Amino acid sequence: MTANTESVVVERDYPHAPEKLWRALTQPHLIEEWLMKNDFVPEVGHGFKLRGDWGGVLDCKVLTLEPERTLAYSWDFDSEDPAYALKSVVTFTLTPTDGGVHLRMEQAGFRPEQKQASGGARFGWSKFLDNLDQLLTQEG
């Protein structure tokens, strides 16, 4: 492992056209169906919120937008309490395949150098993820 940045990578192959996956990633009513309520707009620099049913709000901003290829946005959990603050970047990369499209999701940004945030990020995330687990269970 590298000590500088901790990333989470999840990959999937979908038997669908890249164009269709792109719509699911960038249209607010579709994003809501698989991720969270949001006010996403496909424009670089656009700030938006992701709102979980548990009341948590993520501060996001579109960083990269290459239609049907790459989408990246910041994924921050803002808190006055540094123990709960989080800053990360989520990047979706689409690659066409014979039968459809390959999706790679990387969430990066846990940096030990950020003493304030990193010391508490684990706690912030455990709390946050407990809520998410509940949410997922409720959704079935």
Add this chain to the structure above:
Amino acid sequence: MTPADPDLLFRTLGDPTRRALFERLCREGEQTVGALTARAGVSQPAVSKHLGVLRQAGLVSDRHEGRQTHYAARPGALSALTDWTRDMTDFWEARLDGLGDLLNRMDQ
């Protein structure tokens, strides 16, 4: 302090010199303070102090042999970090499954 305290773990690894010492012990195995100092870029007392902090956080163990103290990385010390990564992976696995379901429904 408990070895499993993630706050302490992350605070301890937040220092680049300490992190470099820990990385060397992971990659190269058990070493004496003298051997670590030779390539640490800081004084031996500073290295000893950093090793003490790493030991308190449960990241390294020490073994005394004659006048030498040997330090080694502790297996499993990074479990809080890997737990975090696993939690996040589980979250995204579930979300991307949901995305697949949505894509199927978009066909209809």
